[in-house]
Amino acid sequence: MSQLFSPRSIGPLTLKNRIVIAPMCQYSAIDGVPQPWHVQHIGRLAVSGAGLVIIEATGVEAAGRITPDDTGLWNDEQEAAFAEILRGIRTYSHTPIGVQLGHAGRKASTSAPWKGGRALGPDEGAWHTYGPSALPFRDDWHTPAEMTEADMDRVVAAFEDAARRADRAGFDLVELHAAHGYLLTEFLSPLSNHRADQYGGSAEARMRFPLRVAQALREAWPRTKALGVRFNGSDWVEGGVALDEVIAFGRALHEMGYGYLHLTSGGNVARADIPGAEPGYQVRFAEAVKQAVPDAAVMAVGMIFDPQQAEDIVASGQADIIAIARAALDDPNWPHHAAVALGQGEGLPPQYERAGKAHWPGYGR
Template structure:
């Protein structure tokens, strides 16, 4: 029996297996509106065989976009566009679809990666960025505006509004983005949060605003749908967020009613020594979180690409679910192929069954 391909409840939602497709920015939206690219991208992931698909980091306000190509959920047109995509998917797939709600903080107002990923110039439409402290991500990036209480109130309201829009659009799940050096992660880390008021200094103070956002989102998102959070296990630099602070934050979210905890790392420091070439390099953070909160659903991510590797992570109890990312871009049928490798049925859509192992003599040779 494969543990990876066994069902798993996360709050009110039961996944058919433990494989999630992690949020992966496509940087292809226009004014926050998903485009035909997103239709085909999400459509093929919805028939991948994964237990869950999570849409890319989606800005809760225009200032919270990483790039001009980010998707958004701050207006009616964006809500309607996502609603149309989900309605289309529901004609051929029942795979749960979630969305990651995000604010980029000091890492906002940048060019898309294939145009350099650098800070935008005024001529390119740069916008004001916000952060816990007026400290730029890099020397040649924008210096953000240190957030006031009014700014915090605005962002909290934006998360609440985006959650209601996500619900109306038909999403099954919301994931709160508190990782990769974006706004909530910036508050949590002593590297980027230099405040001396109630939002800075101690770990308790640094978590105060992220937990406020998390509470507001929990209250705004229906309890009949699943809610998770992605956050960093490490900044990968000396003096960054500590692992005991990470697990304390995760326990607080679990106690608040979050249905899963998704552990990742990095992105808060421009030059950090991240061992990203090592398979499963972030799994120890998920394992530590699981040990600290045994009742929580914990998701591992990061260089997970081999089916047996994913199986072992779940079977050993290091995590309850695994998220794959670039492996799914490389092979959109990764979950189906993993199921066959682990001795499970393929579960392909009937239109694709004749390309499966049972019907196509070329299957083994193609692998």
């Protein structure tokens, strides 16, 4: 039996295999409402053969969007649209569907990558941004307002409300977004958090607000459903978040009741030199957390595209679960094809079985 295709529990949810489709922003929503693009995008991933699909970073408030084109979960129209998509999927797929809830912080109010990927101007609908400190991501980006206690209270309440909406909409899982330079990452890293109060300075102080959000989300999200977190293993810049701090944050979330720890990196500093061309370049962070918190379910991600590579990561104990992103965009049937490559049943939907590899003349000879 392939280890990649063995079941794995994350909290109360049991995945049929260790393959997860990671959240990938589509920048195709209107006023936070998912559109027909999302229907086909999520729908085709729901029949990919993965054990879990997680929908893109979804803003918990309007100011928390990365771009005007992000999905959101702060009003009834957004909640209803997601609920309709999930009802449709449940007529043909039992694949668990999760949503990543986040706040963009100082990286908000920008245009989509193919629209320039830059800070919006006043005539483009720019909005006020917030962060732990009044430090822009780049010199030509918005300078965020340093968050007050009232701002923090508002954001915590927004995460709680979004979690309740996600539950009512029918999501099976929520992933807290604490990575890639967005708000919670900004608090965690000394490169973006220069506060002199109880939320800045020491690693313990920098974790205080992210852990407050995490605890509020834990309380708002049903214990009968799975809850996980994605966070950075490195800023890829000297003086950034340290690995022992990463481990301490992961341990605290595991003890809080988070069902899995999803390790990624980067995105917090524009000048970072990230070795993104190296296959599995982030696995080291998942492995470090897994060794330090062995009881936790740990997810690895980042340039994992070969089935044997994914199998080896799980079989060696470096991580428990593999998340793929670009590989799934390139090949939405990647999990089915990985199963064949590792000697497992292809597991195609019955409507597609006649296209399975076993039916191709000469295949495997």
